Amino acid sequence: MNSAKYKDEIYIHRPIRDLKDMIDTSAVLYADKNAFLVKNAPGGKYIPIKFSEFKSDIDGLGTAFMDLGLTGKKIAVIGENRYEWVVTYLAVVNGTGVIVPLDRELPAQEIHNLLVRAGVSAVVYSSKVGSVVEEAIREIDSIEYIISMDTLESTDNRLSLKKLVRTGNRLLMEEKRFFVDAVIDPEAMCSLLFTSGTTGMAKGVMLSHKNLTANVYNMSKYVDVSKNFTGLSVLPMHHTYELTCHVFTSMYQGCCVAICEGLKYIVKNMAEAQATVMLGVPLIFESMHKKVWKKAEDTGKADKMRAAVQLSKKLGKFNIKSTKKLFKSVHQAMGGNMQLLISGAAAIDPMVIEDFNAMGFTMIQGYGMTENSPIIAVNKDRYHKPASVGLPMPGTEIRIIDQDDNGVGEIICKGDSVMLGYYDNPEETAKVLVDGWLHTGDYGYFDKDGFLYISGRKKNVIVTKNGKNIFPEEVEFYLNKSDYISEVLVWGMEDEKSGDTIVCAEIFPDFPVIEEKKGKLSEEALRKLLKAEIDEANEKMPLYKRVKRFEIREKEFEKTTTKKIKRYAANHK
Known part of the structure; x- marks a missing residue:
């Protein structure tokens, strides 16, 4: 499907000033809708959490943070994808201070180094990384509080997140409104994200509310998940791709986020949550694609399916979308409700996108980097090309500089989502930010329709x-x-x-x-x-x-x- 009639059409959504404005308005618009589906025990049933409850938990925790004297300070969050992780993030940025999301797979020494470099005053962590965090925080004088997502009671400076939420809600009942009435500066740093790599190489990307909400707002003009969609959250939330494009965009559009139990449980969780949308990396989608064809080969249905895919691709040229019935077994294998698949973070084989689209799913890819909060270009869900990473996101200007004979050159971009700079690193900032233009270090080119294609990394x-x-x-x-x-x-x-x-x-x-x-x-x-x-x-x-x-x-x-x-x-x- 590549319907040119949607070429100039965009979805209309409400403007938002900052993440606090986004959550406050969503809590009113979608009060009784499910914001999250979570499991209280591995293998258990999904339990819904409404938007109104989500906002109440953010306000409670934020109020407690400020009551602890953490206003204007940096708070790290580390753990697997879970509801408490998102609540912590928003309780920090929506009035308290600056959030520092950390990769839970890092060794203790690297976590230690990043906590020191960032000057963190409190760490919120899950029990799964408890021992690593305990080792990492040794001899860091700046850390005042250690906050567990799992313990029920607080001891000394080891606090319980659940108890803090209750404490904050009690303070709110006493009209302690310092968090809920906090004024947000959309231009100031609210999030400090360390890029992947060893700590020597990891750069701290400084993002503001303006950066993040511009990305959510503008991306939503191209991709719509507001029609009672449920997304399965698979990728790590400390990456902007998952956090901005999936979690925040879902919060903004009123889509529910189901927390996946892990890569091994994707298919099982898809069915349990009745997920309709999923963001992933090429490795995940290419693996699914291989399994689909392997099952077809093993059951002797491969030739029949190949013929159906070819027919569907031909019909697609006339904008006739394949029926689910034709590929019922594939849809059942993807949970039975899946409609939209979005790939990012690396290059994907366009054939995978072509096949999934032919099988009755909408599959698109996008392109971005942490330094742009992250999306730079993305395909529209109604107008897309399999091999392209899409069109420049609204509000983002893209240029190709130092082009060769084939029009391939370095991609640079400008817009409200471009980072403030690298933390404590003016030299590296000056290398990539030139007159407001972000030099991505990626090579690419545009086709005649304005679609962007990535050739590879400049340094590779x-x-x-x-x-x-x-x-x-x-x-x-x-x-x-x-x-x-x-x-x-x-x-x-x-x-x-x-x-x-x-x-x-x-x-x-x-x-x-x-x-x-x-x-x-x-x-x-x-x-x-x-x-x-x-x-x-x-x-x-x-x-x-x-x-x-x-x-x-x-x-x-x-x-x-x-x-x-x-x-x-x-x-x-």
């Missing part, structure tokens, strides 16, 4: 001796098409004989698939099989992009929490 680009640019991501895309390759990383090195730059690859084979289709292979036979796969991929690329050498690895690559390979952890610089 391999430059040959005769000045040709090779994007590793493009080569990896072709290699990843192989059934026998699970993960791959491409880099360039100088060939000692020719002195020219050659393309190398490190491959983590899909061992279970290889064993299923080829049996147990010797090292030599495995190498021969992968060499044949590389040769096939090479045929699709010009000579200078072809892989000349490769290594095989036994373990999968180290990844970030959004499942992107840590390219520089592999030491192929």
Whole structure:
């Protein structure tokens, strides 16, 4: 579906000044609607939390924070995706101080370093990361309070979040309105987010209410989830992609957020929550796509499904959307209610998007970075192209600078969502913020219809001796098409004989698939099989992009929490 009649149409939603304004107005507009679906015990039933209750919990906790003397201070939050995490975030930014969301998968030493760098005064944490947090906070003098999301009672400076909410609500009954009447400065930093990477490399991105609400408001003009939608929250909330695009946009539009119990439970939770929308990273959607086709192969329905997909794609050109009935088994496998799938955070195979759209889902992708709160471009849910990351978000201007002969150059953007800068780092800020323009470090180009395409990261680009640019991501895309390759990383090195730059690859084979289709292979036979796969991929690329050498690895690559390979952890610089 790519209906050009929606080319110039946008959804109309109310303007919002800041996140406090967003929550206050949503609590009135959607008071009796479900804001969240949560589980009180693993494997239990989903329990709804109304918008009115959500606002009451935020106001209670915010009032208690200010009563503790935390006004204007930094408060860290660390833990898995859960309702209390969101309440904490909004209780801090909507009147108390500055929130510092931290990655729960970081080791204690890195958490310690970030807490020190940020000058944190309180830490709110879940019991799952309790021992790591206890180790991380040792010898940090600035920390006044440790607040547990799970304990029922407070002891000394170890406080109970649940009890704080009750304390705050009692103070509100006594007309202590310092939190609910707090005046928000939309231009001031309200959130300090550390980018992924080791603490030496991690930069603190400073975002304001204006940055975040501009992103929510403008993105909502392209994507609508207001029609009694329920979203399944799968990605870590400390990333702006999940937090802004899913959680805050849902709060704004009156969509319910169901907290997923973990990646292993996605399909189960989809059905239980009757989820209609999900944001994910390519790894999740590509894995689902593979499982759908594998099941079709195993049940002997693959040929029939391929024919149905092809027919649906043809009908799609005439804007006739495929019926769910035709792909009933696929819809049942996705919980039975799924309508909208949104991919981001990394490049996805456009065929996955094409197939899901042909099967009766709406699937789109977008593009952004933490430094832009995060969305820079996104496809409209009614006007989209599978291989593109979309159109510039309303209120965001995008330019392509230093273009080559093909129109490929660095993407820079300007708008209300551009960060305030990097915390305590004017040198790095000056490198990426030039006259209000955010230099993304990504290369891309526009097509004739104004859709943006990403070629790769500027810092990853391999430059040959005769000045040709090779994007590793493009080569990896072709290699990843192989059934026998699970993960791959491409880099360039100088060939000692020719002195020219050659393309190398490190491959983590899909061992279970290889064993299923080829049996147990010797090292030599495995190498021969992968060499044949590389040769096939090479045929699709010009000579200078072809892989000349490769290594095989036994373990999968180290990844970030959004499942992107840590390219520089592999030491192929």
